[in-house]
Amino acid sequence: MVIYVSMYHVNRWNYKFVTRINSCFTLCADVISILTEKVTGELEMLQRHLVILKQVVENEPIGILKLAEETKIPSHKVRYSLRVLEQEGLIRATAPGAVTTDQTRSFLRELDSMIEDLSKKAEDLLEIKITR
Numbered sequence: 322m323v324i325y326v327s328m329y330h331v332n333r334w335n336y337k338f339v340t341r342i343n344s345c346f347t348l349c350a351d352v353i354s355i356l357t358e359k360v361t362g363e364l365e366m367l368q369r370h371l372v373i374l375k376q377v378v379e380n381e382p383i384g385i386l387k388l389a390e391e392t393k394i395p396s397h398k399v400r401y402s403l404r405v406l407e408q409e410g411l412i413r414a415t416a417p418g419a420v421t422t423d424q425t426r427s428f429l430r431e432l433d434s435m436i437e438d439l440s441k442k443a444e445d446l447l448e449i450k451i452t453r
Contacts, residue, residue: 364439366402369394371432373402374411378425382418 372392377383380391385403389396403419406412410424 369398370402370405373399374406374425377406377412377419378421378429381420382415384418387418 372394373388376388376391380387383391385396385399388394388399388403392399394402403412403414406419407414409428410422411428412419412425413422
């Protein structure tokens, strides 16, 4: 029996491993599976929103171009994050730039516990044992 293992690029984050046993291809594993891909993307977006919010808190009022320059985040992503933060009531748009709202303080007080909850949920995933 001859076994060949190869890896091919699927997209920016994924590689798929394929084994070939006697000319039969079987999908073996994803480095980052489809199950975790969406969660990873959401966490990256949350991180970006928080980086933008931090800049607004520390430098208000601040505009899109200055935010993009300070954070090294493309302006279209900064614009999207600002829109999300505004919809959540954490910032508001003014002529000179984004500023915080009254809701921002209460959100920031609860932020550490929200992040700890997310971290606990991620740790709980490690406790799930699946036998192979």
